[in-house]
Amino acid sequence: WGERLIRGDVMSLEGGIDGEVSLSPLTLALLEDSGWYTANYSTTNPLPFGRGGGCPFITSPCPLPQHTVNNTLALPSHAAHGSFCTSHHSLGCDISHRFIAGCDAPVDDDPHDSRHDGSVGTSHTCPMYSQHLWDCTLPHVPSFALPQESFGINSRCVDTMGRRSVCVRAQCVKEEGVLTLFVADDHRALVCEYDGQELAFGMEYIVCPPFAVMCPSMVCPKDCSARGWCDYDRKPPACVCFDRTDESPSCEYSFFEPTKSPTLKPLMITSNNVNRLGPIVEPQSAPEDADASSTSHA
Numbered sequence: 178w179g180e181r182l183i184r185g186d187v188m189s190l191e192g193g194i195d196g197e198v199s200l201s202p203l204t205l206a207l208l209e210d211s212g213w214y215t216a217n218y219s220t221t222n223p224l225p226f227g228r229g230g231g232c233p234f235i236t237s238p239c240p241l242p243q244h245t246v247n248n249t250l251a252l253p254s255h256a257a258h259g260s261f262c263t264s265h266h267s268l269g270c271d272i273s274h275r276f277i278a279g280c281d282a283p284v285d286d287d288p289h290d291s292r293h294d295g296s297v298g299t300s301h302t303c304p305m306y307s308q309h310l311w312d313c314t315l316p317h318v319p320s321f322a323l324p325q326e327s328f329g330i331n332s333r334c335v336d337t338m339g340r341r342s343v344c345v346r347a348q349c350v351k352e353e354g355v356l357t358l359f360v361a362d363d364h365r366a367l368v369c370e371y372d373g374q375e376l377a378f379g380m381e382y383i384v385c386p387p388f389a390v391m392c393p394s395m396v397c398p399k400d401c402s403a404r405g406w407c408d409y410d411r412k413p414p415a416c417v418c419f420d421r422t423d424e425s426p427s428c429e430y431s432f433f434e435p436t437k438s439p440t441l442k443p444l445m446i447t448s449n450n451v452n453r454l455g456p457i458v459e460p461q462s463a464p465e466d467a468d469a470s471s472t473s474h475a
Contacts, residue, residue, distance in 0.1 A: 178190070178203075182227070184224065185197065185198055185199060185225070186203065186204055186224060187199065187204065188204050199221075200222065202401075202402065205218060209403065218400075218403065218427070219429065221400075223393050223398075223400050225272050225274075225390040228390055228396075229372065229389035229414070231409070239304065261304060262280035262281075262282060262304050264282055265279070265283065267279075267280045268340070269336055270306060270336055271306045271309060272305070274335065274386050275313055275314055275334060276306075276309040276310065276312055276313065277309075277310050277311045277313065277344065278306035278309050278334075280304055280306055311344070313332040313333055314330050314331075315328060315329075316329050316330075324362040325343065325345070325361055325362050326344045327346045327361040331348065332344045332345060332346050333345065333386070333391060335383050335384065336383070337384065338375065338381055338384065339382075343378070345359060345360065345361070346359040349391065349395055351394070354412055355368050355370055356388060357369070360379075367383070369385035369386075372387045388414070396413050397427075398416070399429070401427060402428045402431070404418055404419055404420065404423070404428035404429070405417050405423075405428040416428050418431050420432060
């Protein structure tokens with residue numbers, strides 16, 4: 178997978194948080210669509226990068242540097258907010274919402290820099306909040322902390338309408354479909370009912386983070402196991418299974434009908450081609466009914 182679109186997957190060029198990778202539903206769906214495999218989606222983890230961003234996240238170019246407004250850095254567009262940034266001066270949340278991070282944009286904010294390329298189909302990526310400055314899950318309180326902030330294992334980074342993001346204790350309330358953020362200085366609980374909701378936080382406002390990232394098990398678990406689609410109009414978003422009799426949250430009980438014939442024919446590995454450069458499969462039609470012996474070479 179190209180790093181502009183996918184990060185943190187076992188088949189992506191870029192790792193996730195601290196270089197970690199996981200098996201995503203997308204990769205299993207690709208293998209399953211080849212016709213050679215039936216996937217077990219219970220072993221997968223949805224990727225936080227771009228999750229819930231919709232088609233604009235895929236089709237839009239990188240946001241270009243923006244000027245400041247009243248000495249405050251303007252936020253990127255809605256599609257990019259939470260994933261990409263525009264100025265090396267800005268502080269925000271990394272893609273996991275675990276770290277307060279700096280933007281890795283070019284120092285001079287040159288829109289022609291390769292890190293502003295990000296065209297679909299290239300290996301370039303957009304500037305991101307990747308320069309980790311503080312881990313919200315650590316119990317140590319930094320010197321720059323605000324009275325409203327809290328740090329520890331249950332704390333996460335959330336964006337604000339002010340100068341920087343903050344660390345607050347967060348709790349996913351699955352029964353009510355909400356995300357609760359706790360303000361440390363007056364013990365208030367702020368209830369996020371949808372992504373991007375603005376809630377008073379001291380003298381400024383916080384921006385409710387994406388539920389799909391903060392509470393992945395609450396939003397279309399396992400990305401609907403490639404057996405349905407995620408309805409983001411629901412609160413919280415939920416799977417609509419292709420098999421309407423399947424009422425499981427992740428469409429895990431839906432029947433999978435494999436492709437009639439595999440899309441690629443395996444190439445038998447012999448002494449003549451074992452050292453040959455190139456792919457180990459050739460793009461030609463497979464037999465109408467692939468037998469078990471052919472499958473074993475996939």
